[in-house]
Amino acid sequence: MFVHTVFFWLKHPESQADHDALRAGLGSLKEITDISAAYVGTPAETRRPVIDHSYDFSITFVFADKAAHDTYQEHPIHLKFVDTCAHLWTRVQVYDAVG
Amino acid sequence: MFVHTVFFWLKHPESQADHDALRAGLGSLKEITDISAAYVGTPAETRRPVIDHSYDFSITFVFADKAAHDTYQEHPIHLKFVDTCAHLWTRVQVYDAVG
Numbered sequence: 503m504f505v506h507t508v509f510f511w512l513k514h515p516e517s518q519a520d521h522d523a524l525r526a527g528l529g530s531l532k533e534i535t536d537i538s539a540a541y542v543g544t545p546a547e548t549r550r551p552v553i554d555h556s557y558d559f560s561i562t563f564v565f566a567d568k569a570a571h572d573t574y575q576e577h578p579i580h581l582k583f584v585d586t587c588a589h590l591w592t593r594v595q596v597y598d599a600v601g
Numbered sequence: 602m603f604v605h606t607v608f609f610w611l612k613h614p615e616s617q618a619d620h621d622a623l624r625a626g627l628g629s630l631k632e633i634t635d636i637s638a639a640y641v642g643t644p645a646e647t648r649r650p651v652i653d654h655s656y657d658f659s660i661t662f663v664f665a666d667k668a669a670h671d672t673y674q675e676h677p678i679h680l681k682f683v684d685t686c687a688h689l690w691t692r693v694q695v696y697d698a699v700g
């Protein structure tokens with residue numbers, strides 16, 4: 503199993519249009535059939551010192567293995583997403599885990 | 602849907618015994634039936650500037666909703682895990698997302 507987790511910080515978090523555009527872009531990624539399970543989220547209302555809730559959007563995409571993840575990275579829908587949406591964020595933080 | 606993601610940095614990453622103990626502790630959490638999907642992992646071999654691969658273990662636990670997550674937090678198996686394993690880590694970083 504390969505879990506690909508990404509947190510996005512918007513360049514203009516005050517812009518509802520940017521929120522909507524990134525949400526739509528992230529939603530488009532779910533069409534990629536190499537993904538076994540896809541979760542797109544926003545920060546929960548939990549608050550503890552160990553919780554980072556500063557991000558605007560997160561994705562957790564589960565793949566069968568690294569090969570499926572690598573295919574996803576090069577998938578036209580993913581490449582189009584990066585091309586269309588990269589200007590919206592100021593930072594992304596990625597964690598890839600295998601288990 | 603509620604996705605609870607935690608990254609753990611071991612106090613003594615050079616200790617195989619500590620790796621084994623934390624892995625066993627994290628594995629025990631999977632018995633908690635409030636969790637809809639449970640992934641325990643270690644850093645993948647992906648390397649890009651945006652990827653943080655400095656942690657030793659990760660968990661991604663998916664819950665139906667925040668109520669299920671809250672029940673998990675207070676579950677005896679989870680409390681026992683924290684009691685047994687907290688001395689093993691030097692840092693935890695939590696991200697909770699809803700979507």
